[in-house]
Amino acid sequence: MQSMNISLPEPLKEFVDEQVDSGRYSSVSEYVRELIRDDERRKSQDKLEAFLLEGIRSGEPTEMTRQxxxxxxxxxxxxxxxxxxxxxxxxxxxxxxxxx
Structure with missing residues (x-):
């Protein structure tokens, strides 16, 4: 696994520390990984919704043929x-x- 260093203003660092201290996360790294995973899921959901809207707006549905x-x-x-x-x-x- 690769390491990464980030700089945070003190209020954000305190917030991250509170999340870890709450016991929900075992480390700052785990918390950040979870944030990234959530962002990935959100972006995937946004893409899916865009595709669905595109399909809805594309006109009347047509039945798929064997071809x-x-x-x-x-x-x-x-x-x-x-x-x-x-x-x-x-x-x-x-x-x-x-x-x-």
Whole structure:
């Protein structure tokens, strides 16, 4: 795990210390990690809501045909294979550089 140093004004540092002292968090690091995770979840939720609104605003719904589903499957397989290829290439590069 990587370390990171941050500077806080005294009132914020006191607030963080209070959160740890309350017993909910075992350390300042745990508290900060939880804040970051919450922010990630919030951003993911915002993205999902934007996609849902885009879908709602896109017009009347249409029923998916067999051809539509086949195209979705082909695209999913294509993306999965591309992802696997990138991971394999990265692993080979790291192994060649002496990273394991």
């Amino acid at each position: 539509d589903w086949e195209q979705v499957r082909r695209e999913a397989i294509k993306r999965l294979e591309a992802s696997r290829s990138r991971k394999t290439a990265s692993s080979l590069l790291l192994a060649g550089a002496g990273w394991h």
